Amino acid sequence: MKSKRIISLVISSSIIITNFSSVSAMGLSKELNPMTVPIKTEAVSxxxxxxxxxxxxxxKDLSKKIIKDYFNKTVDEKEYEVYAALINNGEDENYSWDISWRKNTMNSSTYMDVSINANTGKVLRASNRYNVEGENSGISKITxxxxxKKAxxxxxxxxxxxxxxxKYIKESTHSIYGRGGVNTxxxxxxxxxxxxxxxxxxxxxxxxxxxxxxxxSYNSNWEEGVKLTVPNKYLSxxxxxxxxxxxxxxxxxxxxxxxxxxxEENSTRSKLVYMLDLPYDTMLDANEGKFMNKDLYxxxxxxxxxxxxxxxxxxxKIKKPLDKEINEKRALEIAxxxxKELYGDGYKIGNIRYYENKDKIYGDSNAWSIDFNKKIEGDKGYDGGNITIDALTENVTNLYKNYYKENEKLEANISWEEAYKIAIDAVAKYSPEKFNEINTKAITNQxxxxxLTKQEDKRYIFNFxxxxxGIPFDENGITVWIGANKGQLYEYSxxxxxxxxxxxxxxxxxxxxSKNILFSKxxxxxxxxxxxxxNDYTKPQWETKLIYTMGDSYGYNLSGLRVDAFTGKLLNASGEDIDENIEIYMEKIxxxxxxxxxxxxxNNGIIDTANFQAEKEITKMDFIKMLVNAKGYRPNLLKDSMSLKFESGVSSNDVNYKxxxxxxxYGILENKEGKFDIKEKVTRAEMAKTLVKFLGYDKLANSKDIFSLNVSDVKDIKSNELGYMAIAKGLGILEVKNNKLRPKSNATWNELSIGIYRVLDNIKRGY
Known part of the structure; x- marks a missing residue:
């Protein structure tokens, strides 16, 4: 009886599907689970x-009222555990109360949080997050x-x-990073x-x-009592x-x-680009026409x-790579x-690790990584760090030495110029083969x-x-940290x-x-x-000024924009073309x-906005792309993946291959011998079958003699497709028009899009 009830629910389209494995694969972000947070009821003296x-x-009483007024949620102290903390926000008399209310049951979690100014009662932050297991759709229901409008x-x-x-500020929709699944x-x-x-x-x-x-959630960042006037005359x-x-x-x-x-984590491709080097701190006094803090910078x-x-x-002394990698004993001798040369006697060796440097980031070969430490006099803990030795050249490729807070009491008696000389000597000694491949110019400001003398961290940092x-590649290079007290080498990377x-x-x-292109946007x-x-950061003197900074319609500032040095195309920080197609797409739909x-x-990056045409018939490649985007396009998962066994005519370097x-x-395709024609059209029956499999209802769809469909073209549905078509119809993945399911018709972009949307709507998230 139970199975019959499930089947009738499917066919009547009222089924609620919970598929935790699919959700996990999609990488949907989870709400905060307070079960992982220890509850404290007394945190303030x-x-x-x-x-x-x-x-x-x-x-606490005020927080309950705020939760009721803001979210229409009543807090019963008998049901909730409460956490209260008094926070000093860094200035005299600037305190806030953080009150959290938390409740967990077997299938639900609730976390409500309120931050209140502890002197004025002003609400600084409020949130109300609750989840019931299996009741959260895998995709947004609103645009x-x-x-x-609700905000x-x-x-x-x-x-x-x-x-x-x-005034509402719309954030940029031009993502720099990859497609990571659905955001809700x-x-x-x-x-x-x-x-x-x-x-x-x-x-x-x-x-x-x-x-x-x-x-x-709601946040307010608002300075009270501000009264500002506009100068009679300022720059246009x-x-x-x-x-x-x-x-x-x-x-x-x-x-x-x-x-x-x-x-992928370690890409080998590069682009040659033009970038704008903005002056000083990029703030221009709108009244005087001068850059702020020009002398300071x-x-x-x-x-x-x-x-x-x-x-x-x-x-x-450039070392020719050895024919054979050094062993642990030799690595320890060098370390x-x-x-001893850098830090003196008394250090003991800790963990020793051998790294296969497959990506060749830290040199050209594998490396030995060795920890070292010694006890500090007066029982103040341990001093130590880590050193990495190239296994073929015996060069130091990375070095780290702990920097203790006690050093803030020491005077900075090494000048920046002297520290520069020490850093240059370190590069010549530890990376001689790279010395003539770096920019040795160092730049700082007064x-x-x-x-430096007022800071806890008294170290000079040099990036080469x-x-x-003859052109800089800033993402590669050598970084050196030199102590301002004794000129000690603290870090070499x-x-x-x-x-x-x-x-x-x-x-x-x-x-x-290129400058004209940048300023046009x-x-x-x-x-x-x-x-x-x-000029003394420990004694700030604040003044509110009317200033100009650079901003653009994309939500970037010029420091995030680049111009392709060959084509003149505008690029984002990752070298991607700025995609303006979304506006065209929105007009099209x-x-x-x-x-x-x-x-x-x-908005979730699932649909191909550039090629979308509502009534255009989809190909197998179109179909695969949308399904993968729904799960989350993450090529980093493919690092150790085997080659495809089937023939597709797609090069292994092609995006479509990934x-x-x-x-x-993700289990959408089987990796078996045969041919896969990426240009072949997809029928509605094939689409239904794949989407039902995507939901994890393959076994149910293959159940015999339990499905029936009351449509006029049922005779066109193959017996091995009937279960899939019935489930797809019941969940709205396939729509019926004129009492027909049209299983043999090729699916269109419209039909695929609504099918995938409803699949995601039927995948229910947990917490």
Missing amino acids: ASEEKNVKLSKEKA EDEGK EEFLKRINPEQFKET SYSYRFARQINGIPYNDDGLFVEVDGVKGEVV IKEAEDIFRKESQVELKYITYRDKYDI KSIEKDLTDAERKEINSKL NATI SSIDN PRMVN VNWNRNMKFDSPVNLIQKEE DKPQLSYRKINKS KGNPYEKELTILA YLQLAVY
């Missing part, structure tokens, strides 16, 4: 409470725009006065405006659960842009290219003279000698040097980027991928053209900003009966 006007009990309605109700003073929440930022001008980082922030359609946007253009320089650089279809440079470089080159064809491929710098567009943005006038679902699929491999990994 009576003496601490004397610092604030609001007692703990009053804060981003619908969520925005606005919420703010109008709970904080109308401040909300009136804000939306975040909204409403920036504070004073006199119609944005004020610093003040604003209201709201998160909406896209499945429940409810506000789940055009005047500000002219200054930025004049003061900015364009640099030619290599960057690692990782597009959304190729995000005054650069100090140091490089080798020709004579110094010649002398160092004459002493370089002990290096440690403020950093002046403030790799140079290729080599990041160097010899497998990288670099294009020759020929037939490039002009620098000025990025305009100066006017805002109020708090500026520290003091207006009026589509599935506009809402198509919008949600696009999609086919991931389809095998």
Whole structure:
């Protein structure tokens, strides 16, 4: 009887499917599970409470009222465990109460959190997250725009006065990273405006659960009592842009290219790009037309003279790689000698590890990694670190030495220039073969040097980027940390991928053209900003100024944009072309009966917005791509995957090959001998079968003599397809028109999209 009931539910389309393995594979983000957090009921002493006007009990009562007013949720103290903490936010009398209410049952969890100013009672943060096992859809039920309306309605109700003073800021939709599966929440930022001008980082922030359609969190960052005026005269946007253009320089650089279809950890591809080097801290005084803190950010440079470089080159001892890798005994000899030379006697060897350096990041061969330590006098703990030895060259490729807080009491008696010489000598000694492949110029500013004596961490840091064809490749290079007290080498780090491929710098567009491209997408943005006038970071002197910074319609600033040095195309920080297709796609789907679902699929990166045509028939490759995107396009999972056994005509270097491999990994395709025609069309029956398998209902679909379909074209459905078609019809994966399922018809983009959306809607998440 139980199985018959399930089958009738399927066919009547009211089944609720819970598939935890599918959810796990999709990588859907979990809500916070308070079962993993220890509960504390008393976290504040009576003496601490004397610092604030609001007692703990009053804060708890107020938090319950806020939860009721904001989220219409009643807190019964008999049912919830409570955590209370009094937080000092870094300034005198700036305390807040953090009150958390938590409840767990066998199949549900609730976590509610409120942060309140402990003197004024102002709400700083509030959240309400609850989950019932098996009741959360695997995809949003509302669009981003619908969520925005809910966020606005919420703010109008709970904080109308401040909300009136804000402006919604849409975040960039141009992802730099890969496709990671489905996201079911939306975040909204409403920036504070004073006199119609944005004020610093003040604003209201709201998160909406896209499945429940409810506000789940609220944050307020709002400085009270601010009264600002607009100067009678200040720079226009055009005047500000002219200054930025004049003061900015364009640099030619290599960057690692990782597009959304190729995000392996150690990519070997690069792009040659133009980047803008913005002046100082990029804040332009809108009144005076000068860059803020220009003197504070005054650069100090140091490089080798020709004579110094010649002398160092004459002493370089470049080691020819050995025919055989060194053993553990030899690695220990080198490590002990290096440690003694740098840090003295008394250090003991700890863990010894041998690394197979498959990705050749830290040199060209495998390496020995060795820990070392010694007990500090006076029972103050242990001092030590780690050293890594290249197994073929015997060079030190990485070195780390602990830096103790006690060092803050020591004076900085080594100058920056002296530390530079020590760092250069270290590179010449430990990486002689790379010495002439780095940029030896070091740049700092006077403020950093002046403030070093006041900092706990008294170390100078030198970054020497790799140079290729005379062009910087900043992602590779050598970093050296030198102590300002004794000139001790605290860290030596080599990041160097010899497998990288670099294009020759020929037939490039002009620098000025690249600058025009960058400024065409990025305009100066006017805002109020708090500026520290003091050169002493320990004694800040704040002043609010009207300033210009650079911003653009993509949500990037110019430091995140690049220009392809060959094509002039605008790129993001990962070297991807800036995709403007989403706007075209949104216009294309207006009026589509599935506009809402198509919008949600696009926002999650599941649908191919560039090639979408509602009534176009899909290919097997189209189908595979959407299914893999729904699970999460993660090529890093393929690191040790075997080659495909079937013939597809797709090169192993092609993006489509990775999609086919991931389809095998996720169980969508079988890796068996045969042919797979990626251009072949997909029938509605084939689509139904694959999507039902995707849900994990293969066995149910193959059950004999339990399914029937009341459609006029049932005779066109093969017996081995009947169960799949019945389940697909019941769940709305396939829609019936004119009492027909049309199993032999080729599926369209519209039909595939709504099918995948409803599959995801029927995959229920746990916590």
